[in-house]
Amino acid sequence: MTTPSPAPDEPLTPELYAQIHGLSRPSARARLSAMFTPRSDVDQAEFERRVDAAVAEETAALRARIAELEKDAAFLSALEAAGVHNWEGYDNACEIANGG
Structure with missing residues (x-):
């Protein structure tokens, strides 16, 4: 069952972000479009713009995390x-890192 698309001024909820986590823009748009019925073509375009923005934000966060992990790996x-x-202290650090 689909529900009306969020209004243009309504933020995407954490639940919607979770639905698109890790997806490409076309995949995220398809998944969310299956969940919502557009109120109009303008609403659909705005909804797609907001999905694209959310995916771009998630992508930027993931890229930053990857860069941080690569830096940590290089230091290690x-x-x-x-x-x-x-x-x-190396053995103690290994124990701490392994939850001991």
Whole structure:
């Protein structure tokens, strides 16, 4: 069952963001379009614009997280190359990292 599309001034809810998490723009638009009935062509265009904006925001956040993880991985590689496994406290750090 579909419901009317959110009004143009109504924000996309966390539930809607969850529906499009990790999807490409066409996939996100298709998934959300199946959930809503457009009120008019103008509403449909605005809805698609908002979906595109939400997907772009999610994509930017994911890219930033990937960059952060790549930086952390590079630093870890540098520590390992410098012989961190021989440093005092290395075993304690491994235990902490593994939930111990």
